[in-house]
Amino acid sequence: MSSSFMLCAIREVYESGSAGFVSGLLSSVENYINLQCRDLDSVHCDALRFTLQHCTAASLNLQWTSIPEEELESILPLFTHVSRLSVDRWLLLKMFHCCSVSDVQQEAASVLLSILQHKLDLSCRSAMDLTTNTDSEPLHLTADDCRATSRVIQRAHSDTKTQLILQDCEIHTAGMDELFPVLHSVQLW
Structure with a gap:
C-alpha cells in the first residue's frame, strides 16, 4: 500500500474514533504501516499514535519521513506495539x-x-x-x-x-x- 494511501487511511480511522477499525485496516495490509517519504503534521501524528495504541506487532516504515520533534517524543513510547522499524x-x-x-x-x-x-x-x-x-x-x-x-x-x-x-x-x-x-x-x- 502506498504511503499516501496509508496516511489517509489511518487518519480516517483516527477521525472515526473506532479502535476496531485499526485491527481491520492492519490485518488487510499484513500489519505493515508504510509512512515512507511523508511529512507528518500534528493530526497525522495523532492518527499514528491512535493506530499504534490499538495494534500489536506492527511493522512501521518511517524512512525519509519528517516528524516534528515534539510529536516524536510522544510517539516513541508507543513503539512497544511495533515489531519492526525502518528509519x-x-x-x-x-x-x-x-x-x-x-x-x-x-x-x-x-x-x-x-x-x-x-x-x-x-x-x-x-x-x-x-x-x-x-x-x-x-x-x-x-x-x-x-x-x-x-x-x-x-x-x-x-x-x-x-x-x-x-x-x-x-x-x-x-x-x-x-x-x-x-x-x-x-x-x-
Missing part, C-alpha cells in the same frame, strides 16, 4: 536525541534498540533515497549526537551487543569522548 539515519538521530532527553524516555531507548534488533545504522547506506538525487556525503556527528547515541545504548541495559554502524560518518575527538563509555557494549562497523 533513515536522520530520523534515527532525532530519535536518539528524544530518548536521551529525560529519564522518562529510558524505556523508549530500550524498546527502540530492541525493534531495531540492536543495529544502529548511521551509515550512508541508510540514507539512500532512490526517489531523489542523493549524494553520499559523510554524516558529521556532533558531540551532542554522540552523547545521545551513547545514552540510548546505556539506557537500554541490554546484554546483547549493539551494532553501531558509523561507516561514512565523521566524528571529532569530543564525539569520540562521548562514545567511549559504551565501546565495551557495541560492535563497531
Whole structure:
C-alpha cells in the first residue's frame, strides 16, 4: 500500500474514533504501516499514535519521513506495539536525541534498540533515497549526537551487543569522548 494511501487511511480511522477499525485496516495490509517519504503534521501524528495504541506487532516504515520533534517524543513510547522499524539515519538521530532527553524516555531507548534488533545504522547506506538525487556525503556527528547515541545504548541495559554502524560518518575527538563509555557494549562497523 502506498504511503499516501496509508496516511489517509489511518487518519480516517483516527477521525472515526473506532479502535476496531485499526485491527481491520492492519490485518488487510499484513500489519505493515508504510509512512515512507511523508511529512507528518500534528493530526497525522495523532492518527499514528491512535493506530499504534490499538495494534500489536506492527511493522512501521518511517524512512525519509519528517516528524516534528515534539510529536516524536510522544510517539516513541508507543513503539512497544511495533515489531519492526525502518528509519533513515536522520530520523534515527532525532530519535536518539528524544530518548536521551529525560529519564522518562529510558524505556523508549530500550524498546527502540530492541525493534531495531540492536543495529544502529548511521551509515550512508541508510540514507539512500532512490526517489531523489542523493549524494553520499559523510554524516558529521556532533558531540551532542554522540552523547545521545551513547545514552540510548546505556539506557537500554541490554546484554546483547549493539551494532553501531558509523561507516561514512565523521566524528571529532569530543564525539569520540562521548562514545567511549559504551565501546565495551557495541560492535563497531
